[in-house]
Amino acid sequence: MKKRILAAVLTALVVFGMTGCGSGKKESSDQKDLKKITFVLDWTPNTNHTGIYVAKEKGYFEDAGLDVDIVQPPEDGAEVLVGSGKAQFGISFQDTMASALTGDDALPIEAVAAVLQHNTSGIISRKGEGMDRPKGLEGKKYATWDAPIEKATLKQVVEADGGDFDKVKMIPSTVTDEVSALKSKSVDAIWIFYGWAGIAAENAGLKTDYFAFKDIDDVFDYYTPVIIGNSSWLKKNPETAKKFLSAAKKGYEDAIKDPEGAAKILCEAAPELDKDLVVNSQKYMKDQYKAEVDQWGYIDPERWNAFYNWLNEKKLVETQIPENTGFTNDYLE
Template identity: 60%
Template sequence: MKKKLMAMIMVLFMVIGLAGCGQSNTPKSAEQTPKKITFVLDWTPNTNHTGLYVAQELGYFKDAGLDVDIIQPPEGGALPLIASGKADFGVSFQEEIASALTSDSPLDVVAVGTILQHNTSGIISLKKDNIQRPKDMENKVYATWDTPVEKAILKQVITKDGGNYDKVKMIPNTVTDIMSALQSNVDAVWVYYGWEGVATQVKGLDTHFFAFKDIDPVLDYYTPVIATSQTYLKENPETAKKFLAAVAKGYEYAIDNPDEAANILVKNVPEIDPEIAKAGQKYLADQYKAEVKQWGYIDPDRWNNFYAWMYDQKLIPKKLEAGAGFTNAYLPQ
């Protein structure tokens, strides 16, 4: 009887062992397969995008069960790809989202977080040209993209400073090399200081710079932002939260470790000037979150005020409701 009992126990252990082996050889379930995400940049890679490359390099996306592909934008930008479902997330701008929402054929797009807490753009010029404030742009040559929102912002700051916008010499010029432009027949250029402004410092140019937000608070709009579609959020709410949590972790790392983050950016994008990357990263370490506690947070009042200003300036054909075009609901809490 005792021998028979022992034999039965041995058989039971063998069955359990085989069952365990069977489980370990089972193919991964759909839940365990990394979720593919396509992310579209707004321009060539730069320090605005560092948190994304950090999240990819340090495995934050992988740990969240995500497989993220970071791609360059087409000529039309990220929003059309996002709205059509050909991309999941991308970099955009608050003014671009407003235009997309109010066009004759509105796009399904929404901002789910801001990369920088404040608008770092403004006008840069060589010190010798003595453009220290907006009204000093009178009778100076400005390289314009020739877009309505650009001209409205420029007019706003020059007029508010007591200058005459009509006296600015506007020449259409899509500047790709700030240093060369400022040393040619151009006196003033619109730049995003975290990259182009820092670059002039690194290369030894003596410049003046004024930020639009310092002239008028309504121009402290959100640029750049991370966008997706309402459809994607409805169908993939948990994936969206995982993605933004990993991205937030990447930017938090960049805040705490600017030199290391710059090295990661340059490793992934070797054509970037390492010196500019490191200098820009140190500058942006204080800009990603600034005074707020939560990376990515969009202040409703600032967002809504800028959209109201756009409507008042006739930059969009219809008034947007408060809260339109953004949500903080998918950011990590």
């Protein structure tokens, strides 16, 4: 679902080849000594990824003995590329990982770091039309991707607010620009990540209402996005994995300390991005990368398990997901 949401958010951006982007100012005198790592994005570059670009540009990966290639995902997603072993690390989301962890076609992937500490997604709408709370979606047009987890999430928050989910007008999503879609009134409500689409609405001067899923029900404070790794590779290369994540941590911590400088690095690597959007998004994201925790990347087992237990309870996965499946903090330092 998140890949679809990001597709809607970012389709307007020009897709370009990512291999070798943000190559860094520090050049190794002997590239043969660097261990090759492929990192696959979930979509085109955005501020979820800034720390990786900062780590590459500032030479943190190179200092760790790594030559990191940042690539775009194949059509079937980052999970497949990482699971196949063609990439060692990538970006995913706890909800979209669920289907990859279950069934006969389960992939050998696991989350090794939380990019953000909390779920920043929710529903955006035009201001003053009553959709500042879930019950207000009754009788309104919601742009849906018709995904089971998406619809179950929306149903739960609407009903928790005393609303009737059957009264929400579910229309197929064709949204590529949230601001234009809301202004034209082709839709009334859209699921977004506030750090990108919400900031874009602010930049455009569009007055909106918004509610975050995590503020309605704690079970929806799951991890989105996360860095995933290939489980087999991780077991065979634990020290390299730790070096990669240590360098990535430095990149994200730099983005926290200097959001404008980090935004400049991201824009240099992806010049088709709107600079004002990137800068303002980066200022928002600086408080989201670590939030209240001391260690960037830490995944709270209780919160992770709570969401997968909810999926189990609602029968939204092919097979039950056991506790503590799909993540590890073992490679964080």
